[in-house]
Amino acid sequence: EPEVTQTPSHQVTQMGQEVILRCVPISNHLYFYWYRQILGQKVEFLVSFYNNEISEKSEIFDDQFSVERPDGSNFTLKIRSTKLEDSAMYFCASREVRVATNEKLFFGSGTQLSVL
Amino acid sequence: DAKTTQPNSMESNEEEPVHLPCNHSTISGTDYIHWYRQLPSQGPEYVIHGLTSNVNNRMASLAIAEDRKSSTLILHRATLRDAAVYYCILRDGGVQWSGSEKLVFGKGMKLTVNP
Numbered sequence: 001e002p003e004v005t006q007t008p009s010h011q012v013t014q015m016g017q018e019v020i021l022r023c024v025p026i027s028n029h030l031y032f033y034w035y036r037q038i039l040g041q042k043v044e045f046l047v048s049f050y051n052n053e054i055s056e057k058s059e060i061f062d063d064q065f066s067v068e069r070p071d072g073s074n075f076t077l078k079i080r081s082t083k084l085e086d087s088a089m090y091f092c093a094s095r096e097v098r099v100a101t102n103e104k105l106f107f108g109s110g111t112q113l114s115v116l
Numbered sequence: 117d118a119k120t121t122q123p124n125s126m127e128s129n130e131e132e133p134v135h136l137p138c139n140h141s142t143i144s145g146t147d148y149i150h151w152y153r154q155l156p157s158q159g160p161e162y163v164i165h166g167l168t169s170n171v172n173n174r175m176a177s178l179a180i181a182e183d184r185k186s187s188t189l190i191l192h193r194a195t196l197r198d199a200a201v202y203y204c205i206l207r208d209g210g211v212q213w214s215g216s217e218k219l220v221f222g223k224g225m226k227l228t229v230n231p
Contacts, residue, residue: 004159033218035221042221042222042223042224043154043160043203043221044221045218045219045220045221048218056218091159091160093159093160103148103150103165103207104162104165105152105160105162105219106162107159107160107161108159109157109158109159110158110159
């Protein structure tokens, strides 16, 4: 089965540094998402992206966060100036079509971000 | 998204069927019932979804109550690999073009499978 690929699997950074998390969604998918999961907590929605623009974002997704689809295959999440509380597992997901009967999200294995 | 209620945890034995319940008493007529699971150190994984009729796929079956206020995910023969957190999520399928596209995860239910 096709997969969503995320790199790196682990990222360690210093507080205040910029990080870019990378994702390669499934090739014919049109909708892209970032979620995060702080250790021991729920999977939280960050942002959804369609047709080269953000379609929805959560309160967590403040000005420090941005997303981009720089080419036809990659989907990135940038955190401009990381804080300790940004430490979490970040999951990318993608979906094929906007039809209720086929709304299956495919998730990647995640990038564990540790901010020191 | 409408709320769902699941037990915090369940235990089952390997190779036995396991029924995972979910209550969604405030479900609306256009809400689809989705199940995802999250294995340890993995991203969530789609399991199954349905609207009114019972559904079967290679992973599981979904039994939906006639009034749609509850549903049950059925794993016909639990394996050790089925140990995961299972999420029952409602998604509004009625407003396709302007409704929220996201899935909202709750705490889910941790399934332990004993050898």
